[in-house]
Amino acid sequence: MIFITGGVRSGKSNFAEKIATEKSIASNGKLNYIATGLRSDLEMERRIEKHERDRQHSNQFWKTWEQPRNIGKLAENFTASDILLLDCLTTLLNNELFYPDTHPDDRLIDSIIDGIGQLRENCHTLIIVSNEILNEPIQDNELVLTYKKTLGILHQYIVSTANQAFLVESGVPILMKGVTK
Amino acid sequence: MHFITGGAFNGKKSWVKKHYQIEGHSHYQWVSAYQQDPLPFDLSTFGKQLLFLEGIEQWIKGLLLEMDMDESRRSWHERLVKWQRWEDKNRLNRIILIGTDISKGIVPLEKTERTWRDVTGWCYQDSAEKAERVDLVWYGINQRIK
Numbered sequence: 001m002i003f004i005t006g007g008v009r010s011g012k013s014n015f016a017e018k019i020a021t022e023k024s025i026a027s028n029g030k031l032n033y034i035a036t037g038l039r040s041d042l043e044m045e046r047r048i049e050k051h052e053r054d055r056q057h058s059n060q061f062w063k064t065w066e067q068p069r070n071i072g073k074l075a076e077n078f079t080a081s082d083i084l085l086l087d088c089l090t091t092l093l094n095n096e097l098f099y100p101d102t103h104p105d106d107r108l109i110d111s112i113i114d115g116i117g118q119l120r121e122n123c124h125t126l127i128i129v130s131n132e133i134l135n136e137p138i139q140d141n142e143l144v145l146t147y148k149k150t151l152g153i154l155h156q157y158i159v160s161t162a163n164q165a166f167l168v169e170s171g172v173p174i175l176m177k178g179v180t181k
Numbered sequence: 182m183h184f185i186t187g188g189a190f191n192g193k194k195s196w197v198k199k200h201y202q203i204e205g206h207s208h209y210q211w212v213s214a215y216q217q218d219p220l221p222f223d224l225s226t227f228g229k230q231l232l233f234l235e236g237i238e239q240w241i242k243g244l245l246l247e248m249d250m251d252e253s254r255r256s257w258h259e260r261l262v263k264w265q266r267w268e269d270k271n272r273l274n275r276i277i278l279i280g281t282d283i284s285k286g287i288v289p290l291e292k293t294e295r296t297w298r299d300v301t302g303w304c305y306q307d308s309a310e311k312a313e314r315v316d317l318v319w320y321g322i323n324q325r326i327k
Contacts, residue, residue: 152320153190
């Protein structure tokens with residue numbers, strides 16, 4: 001598993017796609033893109049379309065799966081040589097947390113961790129993209145605080161179990177954990 | 182003096198506890214702004230040689246309720262000087278400062294929030310300057326930057 005994070009427009013998605021492509025050539029597996037964004041409005045629609053266009057224009061074939069929640073359900077679709085790119089964890093958490101009748105508690109964290117585990121077991125490499133949002137003043141809003149705390153716990157878990165972790169700054173990936181070949 | 186910073190919920194406390202191997206021991210004092218502990222001045226009153234001061238950004242917020250920006254920074258700096266003297270008195274005396282990085286979001290709309298962010302940044306610079314070691318904790322991984 002590879003974890004990639006960075007600020008907004010830091011180039012983290014591009015870097016993730018590059019890594020995924022390299023891995024798929026090495027594993028001779030298919031490239032799968034797990035999109036967590038909901039097509040909720042025109043702006044999201046355009047963003048998704050831009051990402052799709054970018055992937056189409058690469059020389060590789062990407063299969064896109066739109067899965068805003070319960071990512072583990074996708075696991076059965078993949079095989080041991082497949083490369084999975086999940087973009088991104090913050091949107092997934094957003095969708096999970098704001099789903100009607102969801103209570104932010106340990107079970108929510110466990111179910112997301114389980115989903116990650118199921119995907120990880122059914123592929124060659126799982127690449128998770130997320131955002132750096134924990135370095136700003138904490139607002140007093142309870143829900144925002146819960147969101148940040150949950151994301152922090154998930155990031156710590158993912159980094160601790162990942163083979164590699166990268167922080168992307170202005171398009172430059174910084175290896176925070178693991179080794180480069 | 183050892184200064185540890187990093188984003189919120191990044192595992193700073195866990196890293197510090199592991200690094201100093203304090204779990205199961207009682208030779209230290211953990212002073213936390215998050216537990217509403219007041220900002221200390223005289224450290225000799227704790228009667229311990231290993232002191233952890235956690236949540237310094239919250240204490241700085243408290244200083245700003247009583248004084249202006251410059252006075253708050255000066256007040257923090259006075260403490261750093263005093264604490265360093267306390268450390269120098271005995272080679273086993275050690276103080277560990279832990280502060281959440283709040284410097285990287287968009288400029289806050291509220292003036293008090295902007296002021297808090299600015300003063301916290303200055304106080305962190307002063308703390309890092311006084312410290313002989315500084316670590317940045319990123320999701321449980323430390324990067325020694327001084």
